[in-house]
Amino acid sequence: MKYRKRNGKDTWHFCTNCQNWPTSDYDEREGKPTYGEFCNECLSKDANGTCTKKY
Template identity: 65%
Template sequence: MSYRKRNGSDTWHFCRNCTNWPTSGYTERTSKPTSGELCDQCKAKKRNANCR
């Protein structure tokens, strides 16, 4: 799983179908971030088994 956050933001996204999934100007990592916040929309999509 990839985690992305926009440069200058503290919010990490992990669902590629999130409306806020960064496509440019971002930092990416493959392990769960230890700082910052996880996106509420991504968490909801994961709960509803709709995270891609």
């Protein structure tokens, strides 16, 4: 799975349908990041089954 965060920020996103999914000026990683925090909206979408993920 791919994770993105805006450059200079510590919040990682993993749902491409998150309203804050970075589309420019971002860092992208394969696999779960080992630092920072995860976006609350992404976590909520994942928990209720509405998260669209980028593989």
